[in-house]
Amino acid sequence: MAWDNLSDAIFDQAERQPDAPALIQAPITLSYRDFAALVAKASVYLRDLGIGARMRVGIALGNGIDHFILYFALLRVGAVPAELPVEDSPDKLVATARHYNMRAIFTEAQVQLPAGIGQHRMTPYWRDTIAALSGDHRAALGADELQVITLTTGSTGVPGGLVATHRLLGRRIEIQREIFKAQGLFSSSAGTLVLSASIRFGPFFRFLLGQILAGGVAVILPEVARPIETVRAIASYDDAIGFFTANMCRLFIAAAPDGALLFPRMRLMVAGGLPLYANEKRAMIARVTPNFHETYGSTGIATISLLPPAAIPGKAESVGRPVDSVTLAIVDDNDQPVLAGSYGHIRCRSDVISLGRCAEDQSTSAEQFRDGWYYPGDVGM
Numbered sequence: 219m220a221w222d223n224l225s226d227a228i229f230d231q232a233e234r235q236p237d238a239p240a241l242i243q244a245p246i247t248l249s250y251r252d253f254a255a256l257v258a259k260a261s262v263y264l265r266d267l268g269i270g271a272r273m274r275v276g277i278a279l280g281n282g283i284d285h286f287i288l289y290f291a292l293l294r295v296g297a298v299p300a301e302l303p304v305e306d307s308p309d310k311l312v313a314t315a316r317h318y319n320m321r322a323i324f325t326e327a328q329v330q331l332p333a334g335i336g337q338h339r340m341t342p343y344w345r346d347t348i349a350a351l352s353g354d355h356r357a358a359l360g361a362d363e364l365q366v367i368t369l370t371t372g373s374t375g376v377p378g379g380l381v382a383t384h385r386l387l388g389r390r391i392e393i394q395r396e397i398f399k400a401q402g403l404f405s406s407s408a409g410t411l412v413l414s415a416s417i418r419f420g421p422f423f424r425f426l427l428g429q430i431l432a433g434g435v436a437v438i439l440p441e442v443a444r445p446i447e448t449v450r451a452i453a454s455y456d457d458a459i460g461f462f463t464a465n466m467c468r469l470f471i472a473a474a475p476d477g478a479l480l481f482p483r484m485r486l487m488v489a490g491g492l493p494l495y496a497n498e499k500r501a502m503i504a505r506v507t508p509n510f511h512e513t514y515g516s517t518g519i520a521t522i523s524l525l526p527p528a529a530i531p532g533k534a535e536s537v538g539r540p541v542d543s544v545t546l547a548i549v550d551d552n553d554q555p556v557l558a559g560s561y562g563h564i565r566c567r568s569d570v571i572s573l574g575r576c577a578e579d580q581s582t583s584a585e586q587f588r589d590g591w592y593y594p595g596d597v598g599m
Contacts, residue, residue, distance in 0.1 A: 222361045224384045224427065225294040229254045231433040240430065243283050243438040250433070253287070256345065258354035260291030263347070265355040267338065269322055271296030274367065276315055276323040278302040281416055281438050284344050286426070288324060289417075293364070293384070296357025300367035300379060301418030318367065318379055318577050361385035367576055368420055370517050370585075378578040378585070380517050390520040390570050391428040393543045398486060401511070401526055408434025409459040409485045412451050414466065416441055420517045421461045421490055445469045452481055459486040464494050467502055467510075474505035481507040488513055496534035503527050512537060516594035518572045518585065522546065522564075544568045547591075548598050564598040565591040 221227050231238070232254035240253040248256075269275060275297045279285040292299040302314060308329045315323055315335050322336035323329070331337045341347075357364070364384040382390075403409075408429055413436050417423040429436050439451055449470070452458045458481070462470075467489050474480040481487070487506070490513040494502070502510040512525040514537035523546070525538030540546040548562040549555055556562035571592045580586055584595030 220361070220385070220388055221431075222384070223294060223296075223356060223359070223364060224388060224431070225257060225290045225356075227431045228257055228290060231430070235433060238433065239435040241283050241286060241436055241438060246283060248283055256287045256348070257290045257294060259348040259351040260287050261294040261355040262351045262353045264291055264295045264297070266351075267322070267336070269295060269297055271357045271359060272298060272365075273322070274298045274300065274318055274320045276300050276302045276311070276318075276320045278304050278306065278311060278323060278325045279340055280304050280326070280441055281413060283438065284340055285417075286438075287345075288340065290430075293366075294354075294356050296359050296364055298365045298367055300369055301416070301423070302369065303418065304416070314369075361388065365573075368423075368517050368572075369418070378580075378583065379576045380572040381574060381576045382572045386570050386572065387427065388431070390424060391431050393541065393570065394424060394428055394521060395432065397521065397524055397541055398511075403486055403509075407457065408432040409457040410434070410455040411436040412439065412448070412455070412458050412460040413437065414439045414441075414443065414448050414451075414460060414462065419491075420520070421488075421513075421515070424520060425459075425461045425488075445473065449473055449480065452484060456483045457485045458483070459488075461488045461490065464489060464492045464498075467494055467506070468498065470506045471498065471501045474501075479507060480505060484509055487511070490515060493537060499525070499530050499534045503530055514538070516585075516592075516596070518587070518592050518594060519544070519566055519568055520570060522566055522594070540566075543570065559599065561597055561599045563593060564596045565593045567591055 231250040236251035237249050239247050240250045241248040275292055277299055289299055311329055312331060324338050324340055326340055329337050361384040366382055367379045369379050411425055411429040413426055415422050417426055426436055437451060439448060470480055484507040487510045508527055510527055513521050514523045515521040521541055522544055523538045523540050545567040547555060547565050549565055550562050574587045586593040
């Protein structure tokens with residue numbers, strides 16, 4: 219199902235399954251009914267602050283229920299949210315806010331911002347602040363008008379902010395679920411998402427957004443959780459799913475017992491960001507979970523290729539085949555296809571490519587949007 223405003227998914231689920239859990243952050247469990255009510259109240263709170271449609275807003279907060287209420291409220295009022303590193307210094311936050319013309323930043327700590335940029339603190343009592351509010355302030359904009367900014371780290375070039383619409387994000391989630399449904403997953407339910415890292419990293423955000431759009435539950439772990447805490451959380455659920463970095467996977471391999479699987483009941487584990495070595499991928503399906511998948515992707519397009527468990531024994535040195543939604547080519551410096559077995563620049567076509575950069579000149583970056591193609595800045599064969 220497609221929504222004009224991605225926040226509508228919460229309200230739809232609140233009607234379909236009001237008592238179903240949406241977010242769990244021990245010891246709190248938030249139902250979809252309560253999640254929708256709080257997002258509506260927060261949208262009125264934002265309106266009263268003067269935050270509304272097309273206004274760029276930074277969020278420098280750790281993962282948590284209040285963070286996600288705020289994020290979806292910003293979507294609801296038509297603002298353009300951008301996740302910022304919570305560990306950034308005040309000077310860095312100010313520089314980022316100026317660079318992207320942000321009108322406000324939400325933080326946990328007090329930060330001195332220059333005139334023209336509003337700072338709003340998220341205290342432990344923030345939910346009490348909005349509890350007395352009533353109503354719902356939803357922007358009257360369509361899915362192609364509403365936008366989100368994702369800040370990249372610059373691993374393939376100059377750090378930048380990539381712009382995507384609500385329609386593009388919704389379509390990326392549809393593709394993500396179609397990919398794993400083709401692997402025989404999600405036939406009956408959304409599973410239990412174990413969220414182990416900040417949503418400012420694209421794959422973690424997509425998994426959270428996908429879980430909410432599907433009416434599933436997300437278990438929010440502290441971002442500084444010890445490996446054993448993450449292992450215990452995953453093992454606590456019969457239908458756990460999640461995205462994990464390569465380094466997280468290495469910790470799982472090290473924690474796996476001899477002669478047994480670490481997560482025998484896990485429904486889906488996806489790794490990405492940086493690749494694992496071939497022997498590590500084989501160890502993942504032999505010692506951690508047989509439902510391990512590796513993906514390759516980039517902020518500007520999301521998932522590019524998938525290596526499913528069945529392909530790992532014979533193709534563990536690769537990152538799999540391009541997904542159906544992507545046309546992929548390996549080209550030379552003149553944009554001509556290279557021969558099989560030769561290295562070249564990766565480029566992709568898809569209907570879910572970001573609109574482009576929102577503030578930077580792309581000429582100095584390996585990441586490019588050119589002639590209908592997206593160049594993530596990586597080399598492939």
